[in-house]
Amino acid sequence: MEYNTLDYQVEGLILTLTLNRPDQMNSFTVEMASELVHAFNRASDDDEVSAIVVTGAGRAFCAGMDLTREGNVFGLDENQTPTVADMENSKMLPGISDTGGQVNLSIYDCKKPVIAAINGAAVGIGATMLAAMDIRLASEKAKIGFVFEKIGITPEACSSWFLPRIVGVSQALEWVYTGDIFDANTAKESGFVRSVHAPEDLLEEAYKIARSIAQKSQVSIALARQMMLRLSAAPHPRDAHNVDSLAIFYTSQVDGKEGVASFLEKRDPEFKSKASTDMPDFYPWWK
DSSP: OOOSSEEEEEETTEEEEEEOOGGGTTOBOHHHHHHHHHHHHHHHTOTTOSEEEEEESTTEEEOSBOTTSSSOTTOOOTTOOOOHHHHHTOSOOTTTSOHHHHHHHHHHHOSSOEEEEEOSEEETHHHHHHHTSSEEEEETTOEEEOOGGGGTOOOOTTHHHHHHHHHOHHHHHHHHHHOOEEEHHHHHHTTSSSEEEOGGGHHHHHHHHHHHHHTSOHHHHHHHHHHHHHHTTOSSHHHHHHHHHHHHHHHTTTHHHHHHHHHHTTSOOOOOOOTTTOOOTTOSTTO
């Protein structure tokens, strides 16, 4: 698929996914949402991708929703009157299910780790999108803001689930209530980003992490990612024990044997299992 709003480049088992509307500061559109969902789903089962680095072209990461579009700029159908029951009874409702949420759910379901390299402004959906990613690094020039209340709307993109888990409920509420835009150091102090870097060093630092991930088993990484994301919210540790037991039972028989052998033989492992074809039968356990 050719993308109009993204650049999709794979090299050395790392996908660099670049939001690519630099003249509009990579502002978010319904088209970009559809392309991001497609890209994350594509990468999830692409054996040539073991890790994903997401960044923005030009001086911004994503300056939020493109508010210059005609009609409902969020792509919503104002002729409908949806209810909670409607949302619960349907996977996605065209014209109702928020586009940022569709993107973040595709990130959540992805088998591959997602690393954000926040090169500049990340506000609105540009900020909530980050909350679904696994590891976030920021440029010294990054500015982040959950600015929804400034224009009379609520946060979206499942951020009421993701953001408090990263920074705590109190900090998440303060950022949402005020809509203040904060710098990279504030983001680091709150735990929202892992580290802050000079602009010219940002991508290389993200790639260092991605390269480390790419050396690991695709199957064990995919399992570990979903175990951490889903079981951290489980009601009882027994839920984690059940899945942990199955995960190590099956991974120990294939890539696990290679890992043990490489350790004993003092060599680098050569993992063969692929996330596209070799996931154990109990995956996905939540469906």
